[in-house]
Amino acid sequence: MENVLEVKDLKISFKTFFGEVEAVRGISFKVGKEETIAIVGESGCGKSVTASGIMQLLPMPPAFFKGGEIIFNGENLLNKKEKEMQAIRGNKISMVFQDPMTSLNPTMKIGKQIVEGLVKHHKMSAEDAHKKAIEMLELVAVPQPGKRINQYPHEFSGGMRQRVMIALAMVCNPQLLIADEPTTALDVTVQAQILELMKKLQEQLEMSIILITHDLGIVADMSDRVIVMYAGQIVETGLTEEIFASPKHPYTRKLLASVPRLDMNKDEPLYSIDGTPPDLYIPPKGCSFYDRCTEAMKICKDHVPDLNEHNDTHLSRCWLNHPMAQKVYSMDGGEK
Amino acid sequence: MTEPLISARNIKKYFDVGGGQLKAVDGISFDIYPKETFGLVGESGCGKSTAGRTIVRLYEPTGGELIFNGKNIYKLSRKEMQVVRRDFQIVFQDPYASLNPRMTVEDIVAEPLDIHQMYKTREERSERVIELLRLVGLGDEHVLRFPHEFSGGQRQRIGIARALALNPKFIVCDEPISALDVSIQAQVVNLLKDLQDRLGLTYMFIAHDLSMVRYISDRVGVMYLGHMMELAKSEELYANPLHPYTKALLSAIPIPDPGIQRNRRRIMLEGDVPSPINPKEGCRFVDRCSYAIDRCRKETPAFVEKGTNHFAACHII
Amino acid sequence: MKAEYNLSPDLFNVASREDRNAEKIHRPSIKYWPDVWRRLKMNHLAMTGLILIIFFSIMAFVGTEINGFKYFEQNYDLINVHPNGVHWFGTDELGRDLFTRVWYGTRYSLFIGIMAALIDFLIGVLYGGIAGITTRRVDSVMMRIAEVIYSIPYLLVVILISVVFTQAGQGSSLFILIFAMTLTSWVPMAILVRGQVLQLKESEYALASESIGGTKNWILRKHIIPNTLGPILVNVTLSIPRAIFAEATLSFIGLGIQAPKSSLGALANDGLAGLPVGNAYQILIPAIFISLVMFAFNVLGDGFRDALDPRLRK
Numbered sequence: 001m002e003n004v005l006e007v008k009d010l011k012i013s014f015k016t017f018f019g020e021v022e023a024v025r026g027i028s029f030k031v032g033k034e035e036t037i038a039i040v041g042e043s044g045c046g047k048s049v050t051a052s053g054i055m056q057l058l059p060m061p062p063a064f065f066k067g068g069e070i071i072f073n074g075e076n077l078l079n080k081k082e083k084e085m086q087a088i089r090g091n092k093i094s095m096v097f098q099d100p101m102t103s104l105n106p107t108m109k110i111g112k113q114i115v116e117g118l119v120k121h122h123k124m125s126a127e128d129a130h131k132k133a134i135e136m137l138e139l140v141a142v143p144q145p146g147k148r149i150n151q152y153p154h155e156f157s158g159g160m161r162q163r164v165m166i167a168l169a170m171v172c173n174p175q176l177l178i179a180d181e182p183t184t185a186l187d188v189t190v191q192a193q194i195l196e197l198m199k200k201l202q203e204q205l206e207m208s209i210i211l212i213t214h215d216l217g218i219v220a221d222m223s224d225r226v227i228v229m230y231a232g233q234i235v236e237t238g239l240t241e242e243i244f245a246s247p248k249h250p251y252t253r254k255l256l257a258s259v260p261r262l263d264m265n266k267d268e269p270l271y272s273i274d275g276t277p278p279d280l281y282i283p284p285k286g287c288s289f290y291d292r293c294t295e296a297m298k299i300c301k302d303h304v305p306d307l308n309e310h311n312d313t314h315l316s317r318c319w320l321n322h323p324m325a326q327k328v329y330s331m332d333g334g335e336k
Numbered sequence: 337m338t339e340p341l342i343s344a345r346n347i348k349k350y351f352d353v354g355g356g357q358l359k360a361v362d363g364i365s366f367d368i369y370p371k372e373t374f375g376l377v378g379e380s381g382c383g384k385s386t387a388g389r390t391i392v393r394l395y396e397p398t399g400g401e402l403i404f405n406g407k408n409i410y411k412l413s414r415k416e417m418q419v420v421r422r423d424f425q426i427v428f429q430d431p432y433a434s435l436n437p438r439m440t441v442e443d444i445v446a447e448p449l450d451i452h453q454m455y456k457t458r459e460e461r462s463e464r465v466i467e468l469l470r471l472v473g474l475g476d477e478h479v480l481r482f483p484h485e486f487s488g489g490q491r492q493r494i495g496i497a498r499a500l501a502l503n504p505k506f507i508v509c510d511e512p513i514s515a516l517d518v519s520i521q522a523q524v525v526n527l528l529k530d531l532q533d534r535l536g537l538t539y540m541f542i543a544h545d546l547s548m549v550r551y552i553s554d555r556v557g558v559m560y561l562g563h564m565m566e567l568a569k570s571e572e573l574y575a576n577p578l579h580p581y582t583k584a585l586l587s588a589i590p591i592p593d594p595g596i597q598r599n600r601r602r603i604m605l606e607g608d609v610p611s612p613i614n615p616k617e618g619c620r621f622v623d624r625c626s627y628a629i630d631r632c633r634k635e636t637p638a639f640v641e642k643g644t645n646h647f648a649a650c651h652i653i
Numbered sequence: 654m655k656a657e658y659n660l661s662p663d664l665f666n667v668a669s670r671e672d673r674n675a676e677k678i679h680r681p682s683i684k685y686w687p688d689v690w691r692r693l694k695m696n697h698l699a700m701t702g703l704i705l706i707i708f709f710s711i712m713a714f715v716g717t718e719i720n721g722f723k724y725f726e727q728n729y730d731l732i733n734v735h736p737n738g739v740h741w742f743g744t745d746e747l748g749r750d751l752f753t754r755v756w757y758g759t760r761y762s763l764f765i766g767i768m769a770a771l772i773d774f775l776i777g778v779l780y781g782g783i784a785g786i787t788t789r790r791v792d793s794v795m796m797r798i799a800e801v802i803y804s805i806p807y808l809l810v811v812i813l814i815s816v817v818f819t820q821a822g823q824g825s826s827l828f829i830l831i832f833a834m835t836l837t838s839w840v841p842m843a844i845l846v847r848g849q850v851l852q853l854k855e856s857e858y859a860l861a862s863e864s865i866g867g868t869k870n871w872i873l874r875k876h877i878i879p880n881t882l883g884p885i886l887v888n889v890t891l892s893i894p895r896a897i898f899a900e901a902t903l904s905f906i907g908l909g910i911q912a913p914k915s916s917l918g919a920l921a922n923d924g925l926a927g928l929p930v931g932n933a934y935q936i937l938i939p940a941i942f943i944s945l946v947m948f949a950f951n952v953l954g955d956g957f958r959d960a961l962d963p964r965l966r967k
Contacts, residue, residue, distance in 0.1 A: 043517050276520070433856060437858075
């Protein structure tokens with residue numbers, strides 16, 4: 001499968017008063033054609049910074065790219081000037097954000113915002129662009145598109161606004177859509193609608209999606225592959241089925257065990273992870289999960305774990321998977 | 337048959353807004369029994385947060401009664417209410433906004449003690465603060481720090497410590513975990529459960545995350561646009577939902593298991609949650625309900641018992 | 654990439670619990686005001702202003718003693734002398750040393766400016782605080798009254814009061830002047846404070862305080878006022894130059910401070926006569942002093958505003 005996007009050893013840091021904060025510490029992954037990749041992790045793990053970084057939408061300073069490459073259609077995006085990036089944003093790579101309230105211009109009619117992209121990137125005439133905009137609104141199931149195209153964002157509800165956001169993002173037929181927590185601010189019944197819509201559009205437009213979320217249910221529903229991030233690094237990645245069925249990293253295991261499921265037995269305990277993610281102003285020397293890991297070994301403190309390749313698709317970084325770690329541990333840290 | 341700790345009868349809370357009246361809570365009734373966790377769920381605009389705040393009289397009610405210790409707390413004077421306040425506490429949703437950024441953790445947790453003038457000496461006050469912090473898993477090294485130095489989960493725990501300061505009987509948890517990360521949510525929920533066992537607390541747990549509510553609650557009520565749509569024991573509600581809204585809500589929640597999730601048959605609701613301003617007569621859910629009949633539009637269904645201890649407001653059940 | 658080192662089997666034993674600290678906070682504690690000060694220090698312009706203010710304040714008392722001349726010493730042999738080695742700023746039409754007089758005038762300009770700002774602050778905080786915390790009706794009434802007061806032409810008030818008190822032969826013109834100035838100038842501060850109180854009243858920590866039994870008074874004192882101090886500080890700092898300029902204007906037109914006392918504005922007024930006869934220095938020097946003092950307070954106030962803005966935190 002050809003890759004739409006390939007990220008190699010990406011490092012992004014922020015200059016702050018306290019010093020350098022390493023938000024993304026060397027991550028590598030690929031996105032194939034028509035694939036949906038979910039990036040899961042807690043806040044501060046670097047997933048949003050990665051998404052904004054790909055689009056180069058981070059404020060620079062204080063952010064800066066410390067290293068790595070972002071290869072899109074054979075070219076390294078980090079070598080591109082701002083003008084070149086502008087031709088890509090909204091056109092070849094689109095982004096949908098969490099809060100549609102703040103990502104839509106409140107003083108501009110919806111239609112105008114959609115038409116803007118078409119006129120700029122595809123050099124369409126205003127008339128054609130207007131027609132296309134109505135088509136897009138129909139595609140995302142906004143009722144009465146001909147009338148609503150002349151309305152302002154505040155005249156739409158939260159779910160409708162997100163649909164408009166999606167229409168905006170899709171209108172130039174991008175190859176890659178980056179959706180950063182697109183449904184977090186929405187009610188659960190509306191969320192279900194939006195996710196269905198995204199799936200439908202992906203099929204129609206043959207698009208790849210990077211879906212950033214913390215909701216493991218959405219991951220199970222939408223993604224082909226999963227990337228689990230923690231403290232700026234990828235700790236595990238693999239096919240969705242693999243990750244859920246046999247997680248190989250303690251963080252992934254704990255994460256899966258800390259989410260209540262509608263179909264679980266009520267008496268089953270909910271595991272929680274003690275403490276909070278490390279402060280990336282002093283990046284941990286060894287495994288970043290060391291302080292919170294109940295299965296930690298002495299080696300984990302000072303040595304970054306090797307990459308474990310479980311098969312072609314399933315990778316993780318954990319000393320427990322090293323051949324020398326013979327004992328198998330249970331969830332509470334005792335021996336099995 | 338135990339006596340309920342609090343009885344809510346026909347609670348109403350209306351707000352006057354530009355376009356008319358916002359009937360956030362429009363006549364809900366329920367009992368909460370000692371040492372139980374009563375879950376209240378619903379989507380945005382359903383009135384659950386307003387209900388929680390009205391029950392502890394943080395908002396003055398527009399109507400209804402709240403019976404605690406044999407008295408209707410809405411009829412109490414300011415002085416009498418001050419005493420009741422010690423038993424009714426509330427934990428807020430936003431751990432970033434509910435703590436004063438210019439106060440130290442010690443002052444924040446001790447504020448209830450200061451207001452009610454509980455301790456004479458600084459040492460006793462300090463000791464009690466440290467005791468409370470330990471209860472929630474923090475320590476004395478955190479006492480002189482400021483809220484912005486803590487993570488969301490830690491801040492929420494500070495808020496819980498503050499709520500425990502006066503040894504309350506009843507705590508309303510108003511979306512306490514919605515603003516937290518997934519793994520931290522479990523931390524806070526486990527803490528709440530643990531505290532409930534240790535201190536014999538009664539909770540009202542308000543949230544929109546149904547999976548979490550099911551996990552922590554004994555009984556659950558489902559709200560929609562100011563009305564209570566269904567109320568039952570938590571297991572019963574999730575296994576055997578009666579109301580069409582409850583059914584749609586449950587089916588919309590994605591299950592973290594690809595095998596199961598991708599093969600589910602889902603009930604899709606059309607449209608968005610309508611506005612609670614100037615609502616019409618009849619069932620509030622009528623515009624989105626696939627089972628609606630004529631009667632649903634004309635007559636608001638009564639909230640009655642449809643099964644053992646299982647209540648619902650619907651004409652077609 | 655496999656690491657090229659030998660791993661001993663011991664490393665694969667379980668790490669002890671004590672070694673792992675999940676709740677550790679790494680960064681040193683940052684208190685509010687020290688952090689504001691730190692950010693202010695980074696603003697070179699603001700620091701320049703601060704240094705100027707300190708310099709002027711010290712010189713206002715020291716400067717009059719430096720070259721031995723008294724501010725009221727008249728010397729008819731040395732009238733309208735241009736700045737030279739003895740009289741560094743020259744002399745005025747009565748032979749008085751301008752260097753000494755200018756610093757003497759600075760004393761009063763600063764005093765009046767700071768007093769006026771302080772009074773504005775006190776009245777404004779009290780009035781605005783009450784308006785913000787009280788019921789909408791009382792608030793409306795209070796605001797209407799404030800607006801009416803503010804719309805009275807300020808010069809008119811000063812003239813009226815000056816005339817009334819001069820006729821009644823009442824006390825020090827200095828305090829009458831300050832009284833007249835602050836009669837209407839407290840309104841903007843009150844409006845600011847009221848706005849802040851209204852906004853903070855709705856904050857969740859104020860609500861939380863109410864839920865634990867906090868009275869309106871308690872919430873105002875403990876939660877609202879401490880969080881308004883930032884914007885208030887900015888406003889106070891910026892109202893000082895306004896007051897100084899207002900006094901200068903009044904003195905310039907003869908309504909302000911009366912002889913033998915003097916302020917920078919009065920000095921400028923005295924120096925006006927020197928302009929057409931080639932003694933421009935007599936008005937230029939006080940004018941420059943006024944500008945410098947105002948500049949200093951303005952950049953300091955701006956500096957405070959930037960240092961307090963949470964969005965600009967570096």
